[in-house]
Amino acid sequence: MATSLTRFEDALVDHDCDVTRTSVAEFDGALADAVREPAVGVALDDQDLSLPAAVETDPTPAQLQAAASGVTPVAFAVADHGTVAIPSTATAVEPVSLYPDRHVAVVREEQLVPDTDAAFDELGPTLARERDSVIMATGPSATGDMGALVQGVHGPSEVHVVVVESEVTQS
Amino acid sequence: MSRSDDRQAKAAHIRHLLSTESETIHENTGHMNSERYRAIEGFDYDALRDEARAIKEDAIARLPELIEQVKASVEENGGTVYVADDAADANRYVEDVMADRDAETLVKSKSMTTEELDLNDHLGEAGYDVFETDLGEFVIQVAEEAPSHIVGPGLHKSSEEIADLFNAHFDPDEDLATAQDLTRFARDYLGERIREADVGMTGANFVVAESGTIALVTNEGNARKCAVTPDTHVAVAGVEKILPTVADLQPFSQIIAKAATGQDVPQYFSLLTPPVDSPTLDFDEPDVPITEQSGGGAEGDGDGDSGGSDARDFHLVLVDNGRFAMREDDELRETLYCIRCGACANSCSNFQHVGGHAFGGETYTGGIATGWEAGVHGLDSAGEFNDLCTGCTRCVDACPVNIDIPWINTVVRDRLNRDEAPSEFDFLVEGLTPDEEPGGLDPQKRLFGNVDTLAKLGSATAPVSNWIARTRPARLLVERVAGVDPRRDLPAFRRDTLRKWAADRDTATPTDAGREVVLYPDLYTNYVQVERGKAAVRVLEALGCAVRVPDIPASGRAPLSQGMVSTARERAEAVSEALTPHLDAGRDVVVVEPSDAALFRREYERLLSDEEFDRIAGNSYEILEYVYGLLENGADADALAAGEGQSVSYHSHCQQRTMDLAVYTEAVLSDREFDVRTSDQECCGMAGSFGYKSQYYELSVSVGAELADQFADAERVVASGTSCMEQLDDLLGPTRHPVELLDPAAE
Structure with a gap:
């Protein structure tokens, strides 16, 4: 049986996302390949991973508007559907994931849950107790309203997920 | 107008749609219909829809209590709930919010409920600028037309037609031609409107009582932008959208996109518990970091409890507008379980061929529209199109909450029959037809409803009855009185039964x-x-x-x-x-x-x-x-x-x-x-x-x-x-x- 990680990667591809599997050691290079400049971002709050200086982590509206990429952490991710859970935070994860044409989401393998059942185990307390907000985002924004299917409407036209494999499974 | 003139006018309207909108509607609804079949193949659709149905039944049964719970939750979060009795009440409230916030412009994501309220017209008359940001709704707004489908309001328009419309209306530097061009143009134009807007409005697919969360099912990202960019968010939803708990969202999150467009999941299933923690975006101060702007929430509450940025203002407008009466109505109540996915329209052969500009009332379209229109706008609006439901029942298989849509159509037809004024031809049919119906019934319905009596008579006197029925005077009479089309061969009754x-x-x-x-x-x-x-x-x-x-x-x-x-x-x-x-x-x-x-x-x-x-x-x-x-x-x-x-x-x-x-x-x-x-x-x-x-x-x-x-x-x-x-x-x-x-x- 496929692991959650390979299922996640397959589902991302099915939903027209790019995906890079990497390690803590190789994260900087993988991220640099995924990001197009100018880029804005939200700091990752991860002791092993950080964003390069080229990614503006405290952007102004003008920078947000001009950015080609927005790099964010996620709350968790759902393997079955290739979904990333985007939290509404004071650090602006939601607008940074939404305004630039390319959303680069950084996902730790440990953040994967297998399916919708498990996603709702996460969402229950988040929404009901913490009263937080989460966008379950799957693939680039899309519309068929102008005739043929077009990707990239009000939201990003490209989604690139950088998955950092857990060290335990690597060894 | 006489019934015969009515029938001719209706035939002319349908003929017009068959030669104009039919082809594009057929292509789009047919596509969504086959995609739905694909999405539910190998998936336990029936188990999920039973679950969804049970949740809706329970929620509608407990509605008054759940409304109180939603109020308490939203207020705890720092927002406001207003329960509007009718359209005028809801519109007045939204107008007051606009005035209180000193607002001039409002950007909207797609909401059928605000179509039901005629909110755009109301705000327009009050001097506000309202922009639809869902691309389908935007097309309809520019074209000044009514939505032709619950999910795809503009799906009766082809790319070419939209390009002609936009080129004429906006006169862009370079003519727009492809879906790609049109999407890019709309994104840029509406992006500017969103950045300038004072108030953002969304609908809500679901409202969660225990948390005050609203769920939005979208693909374009405009609802996210409308909700997060301006400092004021107004969500408008019918009272029937309330679900008790977050866990109750789960089956709907699995089923709604499959039923609607045949997607496994939507691009965005947004679960917003407003006021949200995201900082507001003030593009008038382009060089102040967004976490430091007046609306910023960085130093807001980091404690993670019933939070939300202090600068954000959130209003949830819950609309009754006939829904409480529907809840008391044993036959119409089921309509309130509807999650507005449009599967009943897509699975309907008649809808596929004429679309919602014939198969729809003032606001709603497709099979379930009869229930909605009868409930929120009254029987007359439902009567405009109710006959287009033939009772074929294909929507029964498609509906993600098991609504018996043909039965709702039958019941509303019965009520319409009982409302009919007596006709000039009643004397012709009343004595002949052994039914239980009132005197004013449309002779066409009475003729077909009593076809058993006709068959018995016709058979007893066949083949003479068949010859007479086919004569020109007889065909003219049945055409004039009962609207039986002369181009159709009548069935030949057999004497040897x-x-x-x-x-x-x-x-x-x-x-x-x-x-x-x-x-x-x-x-x-x-x-x-x-x-x-x-x-x-x-x-x-x-x-x-x-x-x-x-x-x-x-x-x-x-x-x-x-x-x-x-x-x-x-x-x-x-x-x-x-x-x-x-x-x-x-x-x-x-x-x-x-x-x-x-x-x-x-x-x-x-x-x-x-x-x-x-x-x-x-x-x-x-x-x-x-x-x-x-x-x-x-x-x-x-x-x-x-x-x-x-x-x-x-x-x-x-x-x-x-x-x-x-x-x-x-x-x-x-x-x-x-x-x-x-x-x-x-x-x-x-x-x-x-x-x-x-x-x-x-x-x-x-x-x-x-x-x-x-x-x-x-x-x-x-x-x-x-x-x-x-x-x-x-x-x-x-x-x-x-x-x-x-x-x-x-x-």
Whole structure:
């Protein structure tokens, strides 16, 4: 049986996302390949991973508007559907994931849950107790309203997920 | 306007749509319909929809208490809830919010509820600028048209038409042509509107009572932007959108996109518990970092409790506008379970051909629209299009919350019938028709609702009655009085009915018969399609059954389809009484006409006591279903005619497919070495009386032509339903019932 990680990667591809599997050691290079400049971002709050200086982590509206990429952490991710859970935070994860044409989401393998059942185990307390907000985002924004299917409407036209494999499974 | 003029006006409107919007609507709804089938294949749709249905039933039952809970939750979070009695009340509240916030512009994501309220017009008249940001809604706003579909408001427009519209309206530097161009243009234009806007408005697909969370199901990302960019967010939703808990969202998150567009999941399932923690975006201060802007939430509450940025203002407007009355109405209540996915429209053959500009009322479109329009705008709005539901039941399989949409249409039709003013022709039909209906009933409905009486009279006097019926004066009279289209061949009633044939045969009942069977002499098999009845009797006998064809009255299908519920109930009771001695004797009831088989197993539940219904439903079978069962139980298949590889094109009846009965016909024919190909069309378009009615004749033929195209190269066509046979007879030439292929006496 496929692991959650390979299922996640397959589902991302099915939903027209790019995906890079990497390690803590190789994260900087993988991220640099995924990001197009100018880029804005939200700091990752991860002791092993950080964003390069080229990614503006405290952007102004003008920078947000001009950015080609927005790099964010996620709350968790759902393997079955290739979904990333985007939290509404004071650090602006939601607008940074939404305004630039390319959303680069950084996902730790440990953040994967297998399916919708498990996603709702996460969402229950988040929404009901913490009263937080989460966008379950799957693939680039899309519309068929102008005739043929077009990707990239009000939201990003490209989604690139950088998955950092857990060290335990690597060894 | 007289009824005859009404019918002509309706026919002209439908003719116009068939030549303009039909092609694009058909392409788009047909695509979503086939995508839905693909998405639910191999997925336990039925289990999920049972779960979704149960949650909705519970939520509507507890609605007053849940509204109080939503109020408490939203207020705890720092927002405001307003419960609006009606459209005027809701619009006034939103206008007050605009004034309080000193706002000038409002950007909206898609919301059918605000269409119901005519909110845009109201705010426009009050001097505010309102921009629709969903691309479909934007197209409709620019074109100044009404939505043609609940999910895709502009899906009646092709890329070319939208390009012409935008090029004329916006006069861009370079003409727009492709879907890509148009999307890019709309994104840029609306992006600017969103960045400038003072207030953002969304609808809500669901509202969670325990947390004050609103769920939005979208693909474009505009709802996210409208909710997060301005500092004020107003969400407008009908009161029926409330669910008790976050966990209750789960089945809906799985089912709604599959039902709507055939996507496994939407691009964005947004779960917002406003006021949200994200900083607001003030593009008027382009160089101040967003976490430091006045609306910023960085130093807001980091404590993670009932949070939200202090600068954000959130209003949830819950709209009654007739919904509490629907909740008290035993027949309309189900409408409130609707999650507005549009599957009933996509699965509807008539809708696929005319779209919501005919099949819709003031706001809502498709099969469920009858319930919504009757509930929120009144019977008159529902009456504009209610007749376009033929009761084919294909939407019943599609609906993600198991709403009996055809029944809602029947009940509303019944109420409309009772509201009718007496007509100039009442004297002609009232004395002749033994129904239970009031005097004002439309003669067209009365004629088709009493077709059993006509059949009896016609048969008794055949063939003279058929000759008279076909004469020019007679056709003119039925056209003028009852709107029977002169282009349609009338059915020829047979003097030698099936019952007479069966009574005159001297086949003794075999004493060693495996089963005793009552072949129900349905109206059409008895008086018109007599040969399929004879074939059915011979097939059953060849498989060892003792068959009788007793005198059992008409089923009530005809009056039910005209919304004559009391008459249908009276007929159902008479059928039940006539079948009782046979059921007491342990006989199985076999039905040739699938619309009657479906009636016995489905709609009789609404017309009879539980005990009577269970008895009839539990012991009645569609003919090929029964043959399949006999063969499975060891009957000798070689007693039936064989196909020897002959190709057969089969159109199963719509109601038969909804009851999952078509597979038996396919299996038996394949077993007897016929090479069977089945059509994938939802309905033939004839649907009982529908295709005879002058105002709908052209639509009926348009739907039928699609089926005929599928069968253009067919060597032999068979169909289960009388209507399907009549439609295919008219379009392709003689059509038979599948049981006739198996008849051992066939040549």
